[in-house]
Amino acid sequence: MAKTILSVAVTGNQTTLEQHPGLPCTPTQIATACIDSAKAGAAIAHIHVRYDDGRPSMELAHYKEVVDRIRDSGVDVIINLTTGPGGRFVPSKDEPRIAAPGTNLAHPLRRVEHVIALKPEICTLDLNTMWSGSSVVMNPPENVTIMAKAMKEAGSKPELEVFDSGDISLAKALIAQGVLDSPAMFQIVTGIRYGFESSPETMIYARNLLPPDAQWAGFGIGRMSFPMVAQTFLLGGHVRVGLEDAVMLRKGVLAPDNAAMVKKAATIVDELGGELATTKEARTILGLAAR
Numbered sequence: 001m002a003k004t005i006l007s008v009a010v011t012g013n014q015t016t017l018e019q020h021p022g023l024p025c026t027p028t029q030i031a032t033a034c035i036d037s038a039k040a041g042a043a044i045a046h047i048h049v050r051y052d053d054g055r056p057s058m059e060l061a062h063y064k065e066v067v068d069r070i071r072d073s074g075v076d077v078i079i080n081l082t083t084g085p086g087g088r089f090v091p092s093k094d095e096p097r098i099a100a101p102g103t104n105l106a107h108p109l110r111r112v113e114h115v116i117a118l119k120p121e122i123c124t125l126d127l128n129t130m131w132s133g134s135s136v137v138m139n140p141p142e143n144v145t146i147m148a149k150a151m152k153e154a155g156s157k158p159e160l161e162v163f164d165s166g167d168i169s170l171a172k173a174l175i176a177q178g179v180l181d182s183p184a185m186f187q188i189v190t191g192i193r194y195g196f197e198s199s200p201e202t203m204i205y206a207r208n209l210l211p212p213d214a215q216w217a218g219f220g221i222g223r224m225s226f227p228m229v230a231q232t233f234l235l236g237g238h239v240r241v242g243l244e245d246a247v248m249l250r251k252g253v254l255a256p257d258n259a260a261m262v263k264k265a266a267t268i269v270d271e272l273g274g275e276l277a278t279t280k281e282a283r284t285i286l287g288l289a290a291r
Contacts, residue, residue, distance in 0.1 A: 001273065001274060002285075003275050003276065003277035003281055004238055004269050004274050004275065004277060005044060005217065005238035005276075005285060005286070006041055006042050006044070006238070006239055006240070006241075006276050007043070007045070007080065007242075008042040008044070008046065008258050008261070008262050009046040009048075009241070009242035009243070009244035009245055010242050010244065011024045011033070011047075011048050011049075011050060011242075011243060011244055012242075012243070012244025013050070013082075013084070013085060015244060015247060016054065020254065022256070023243055024243070024258070025050045025051070025052055025053070026050075026052050027062055027065035030049060030050070030066050031065070031066045031070050033258045033259070034047065034066075034258075035069075035070060035077070036257065036259040037242070037262045038279070040259040040262040040266070041263065041266040042077065043277055043278065043282035044077065044079075044080050044282065045070070045077050046080040046082065046124070046240070046244070047067075047079065047082060048082045049066060050062070057085075058111075060114050063118060064117070064118060076280070077279055078121050078122060078282060079120040079122070080122040080124065080159060081114060081118065081120045081123045081156075082123070083111050083112050083115060083124055083125060083151075084161070085111065086106030086107075086108075086110060087137050087138050088102065088103060088104050088105065088132075088136070088137055088138070089103050089105055089138055090135040090136075091136070102134065108146040108147045112150045112154075115151055115154050119156060121283075122157050123151055123156045123159070124159045124161050124187070125144065125147060125159065125161065126161045127160055127168075128167050130164065130194055131194050132192060132194075141173075144170070144174065145179050148174065148180055152181070157185060157286065157287075157288060158184075158185070159186075162188055162189065162196075162206070163192055164194075165205075168186075168206070168210060171186070172211060175211065183211070183213040183214055183287070184214050185215045185216070185286060186210055186215070186216040187216070187217050187218070187240070188206045188207070188218035188219075188237070189218075189219065189221075190203065190220045190228060191220045191221030191224050192221060198220035198224035200231050203218055203232060215285065215286055216238065217232065217238035217239060218232040218235075218238075218239070218240075219232065219240040220246075222245075222248075223248065223251070225241055225245050226264060229268050229269070233268070233269055233272055233274055239269065241258075241261040242262075243255065243258055243261070249261065
């Protein structure tokens with residue numbers, strides 16, 4: 001049985017301090033959460049950044065401090081920086097074509113500024129255009145292409161985040177056009193309203209749409225976070241947990257921190273007969289350069 005890569009998504013940009021008072025927000029807190037999670041078994045740390053008060057950030061200085069702290073720690077973990085921020089549009093109620101507060105649409109090169117500067121081993125590339133929460137997430141193919149080319153020049157492998165079947169169709173088209181390299185790395189996102197549901201049937205369907213040579217992982221949002229760890233593992237995928245995706249360790253029990261969620265996911269994989277990949281093994285599996 002192939003080894004399983006465990007990713008931790010330590011903060012995201014949707015979870016709030018009201019939902020979890022220990023949510024990592026400052027660069028020090030985010031870096032520490034990544035380091036502690038790596039020690040608990042995570043091979044990849046998926047990173048968003050925030051202002052100290054919890055608001056989502058796109059500041060290069062915030063990313064740089066987090067990345068520098070992780071790299072200086074001596075703990076080996078694959079850094080995976082998000083490029084999701086900068087793609088949201090909130091329509092004004094009185095005039096829908098005018099952006100309302102909360103809109104953060106940015107030029108595609110602004111969305112990968114930190115990737116170009118910091119050159120992480122992996123960075124996400126969202127392929128979805130969909131309604132999400134109170135806003136529209138917009139990722140036009142032209143913008144995705146610009147971002148993908150910048151990632152390639154930076155030497156960062158894109159993790160293709162797919163939220164519905166059309167996103168996978170877009171990925172296949174970009175692979176055929178040579179914009180994305182093959183084999184590609186996919187992350188199947190389930191549980192976002194109006195996207196893939198968190199169910200065995202949906203995960204099987206999504207997996208079966210992927211290119212046959214793809215490396216892939218999947219996860220669920222909220223109460224389906226840990227059930228989808230088991231489901232994804234059983235289907236041969238890699239797994240992900242963290243406070244970006246859920247705040248409960250089990251019903252009624254707030255997760256102490258990201259490392260506790262990593263430990264529970266590791267236990268699930270172990271109990272099902274699997275074995276987690278080390279960071280070094282994860283690099284080999286994903287075709288990343290050895291370090």
